[in-house]
Amino acid sequence: MNDSAIASSEILATIQAGGSISQLDLYRLNFSSIDLPGANLSRLNAIGANFRGANLSGADLSGADLRGVDLSDANLSDANLEKAYLNRSQLYNTNLTGANLTGAKLQVAKYDDRTIWSEGFAYKSSGAIGPGAILNGAYLNTANLRNADLSGANLLGSYLSGADLTGANLQNARLSGATLQMAYLTGASLRNARLNGVDLQGVDLRAADLSGVEMEHVNSIAGADFSRVQGLSDALRATLLGRSAAELDVWNAFTRRTARQSLTI
Numbered sequence: 001m002n003d004s005a006i007a008s009s010e011i012l013a014t015i016q017a018g019g020s021i022s023q024l025d026l027y028r029l030n031f032s033s034i035d036l037p038g039a040n041l042s043r044l045n046a047i048g049a050n051f052r053g054a055n056l057s058g059a060d061l062s063g064a065d066l067r068g069v070d071l072s073d074a075n076l077s078d079a080n081l082e083k084a085y086l087n088r089s090q091l092y093n094t095n096l097t098g099a100n101l102t103g104a105k106l107q108v109a110k111y112d113d114r115t116i117w118s119e120g121f122a123y124k125s126s127g128a129i130g131p132g133a134i135l136n137g138a139y140l141n142t143a144n145l146r147n148a149d150l151s152g153a154n155l156l157g158s159y160l161s162g163a164d165l166t167g168a169n170l171q172n173a174r175l176s177g178a179t180l181q182m183a184y185l186t187g188a189s190l191r192n193a194r195l196n197g198v199d200l201q202g203v204d205l206r207a208a209d210l211s212g213v214e215m216e217h218v219n220s221i222a223g224a225d226f227s228r229v230q231g232l233s234d235a236l237r238a239t240l241l242g243r244s245a246a247e248l249d250v251w252n253a254f255t256r257r258t259a260r261q262s263l264t265i
Contacts, residue, residue, distance in 0.1 A: 015039050032070075042080075062100075091115050091128070108140070112149050182253075191231070200224045202252060206262075210236075222250040227262040237263060 011026065015036060026046035033053040041056075044064040053073040062082045072092040076099050083103040093114040101121050111130035117123045125134045129145060133153045142162040149169045157177040168188045176196040184204045192212040202223040211231025221243060226232065241248070241263050248260035255262075 012036075015041075057095075096121075108143060110148060202254075204252065204254060205229055206255065220247055221259050222247040223252045224259045225252045225255045225257050225262045226259065227255070227257060227265050 011029070012031075012034065026044065026049050028048040028050075029046070030050045031046075031054055032050050034051065035055045036059055037055055038058040039056070040060050041064055042060045042062045044061060044066075046064065046066055046069055048068040049066075050070045051074050052070045054071070055075045056079055057075045057077045058079060059076070060080045061076075061084050062080045064081070064084045066084055066086050066089055068088045069086070070090045071086075071094050072090045073094070075095045077095050078098040079096075080100045081096075081104050082100050083105075084101075085105045086109045087105050087107045089106075089109045091109055091111040093112065095116045096118050097116050099118045099121075101118055105127075106123070107127035109126075109128040111117075111123065111128055113131050115123075115130065123130075124132050127135070127138070129135075129148050129150065131149050131151045131153070133150060135158055136154050136156040138155070138158045140158060140160050140163050143160070143164070145163055145165045145168055147167045147169075148165065150173055151169045151171045153170070153173045155173055155175045155178055158175070159179050160183050161179050161181040162183060163180075164184045165188050166184050166186045168185070170185075170193050171189050171191045173190070173193045175198055176194050177198065178195075179199045180203050181199055182202040185208050186204050187207045188205075189209045190213050191209050193214070195213055195215040195218070197217045197219065198215070199219040201220045204225050206225055206227045207229065209230045213231070213236070215236060218240075221240060226240070241260065243259075245260075248263075249258050251258055252262075
């Protein structure tokens with residue numbers, strides 16, 4: 001048994017004996033599929049820990065530091081998460097029915113269409129990342145959003161410079177006015193997305209799906225790479241190729257290809 005497993009086992013024994021673990025550091029420990037209904041985990045420090053598939057129904061997690069924790073497939077029904085830190089946590093298929101999320105921090109936490117939220121909780125405007133999220137003007141520069149489901153999300157005027165959106169689902173997303181400088185959108189789906197007035201300097205759009213995309217009044221495509229994009233209409237391609245040489249002939253620092261070259265492949 002490795003040190004991590006020993007630590008997890010000892011902490012579990014403490015919890016089951018009714019002891020306090022609020023002062024312990026559970027950084028990156030593995031508690032997947034653990035069964036702790038009704039446990040007192042108030043002010044728990046568990047940054048980056050794995051609680052995937054855990055049963056934490058009715059648990060007291062008030063004030064807990066759960067930043068970057070994997071809570072996918074976990075049962076948090078009726079749990080007390082008041083003022084808990086859930087920033088960058090994974091909430092895929094998580095059951096939060098009846099959970100108390102008053103004052104909880106959810107910036108860049110990731111959810112999907114299977115996540116069950118507490119009735120009445122305004123999760124779309126909580127700062128979390130997922131389908132239909134309201135992230136207008138959000139600062140997401142350099143954020144890791146690989147394979148994120150942002151279908152139908154509102155990202156008007158958001159800051160996504162250097163963000164990794166590789167393989168992300170941005171179908172029907174509203175990105176008008178967003179800053180996407182140096183962002184990675186390789187293989188992303190942007191079907192029917194709105195990209196009016198965006199800044200695409202240095203963006204990597206290789207193999208992205210641009211079917212039905214709306215892209216007017218783009219600020220710049222200098223260094224953008226459109227190689228092997230799908231669904232780009234002839235009219236939009238011609239419009240992009242009609243931009244100035246000062247934009248079309250700039251190298252993409254990562255792919256070593258100019259926008260002009262990428263649009264003619």
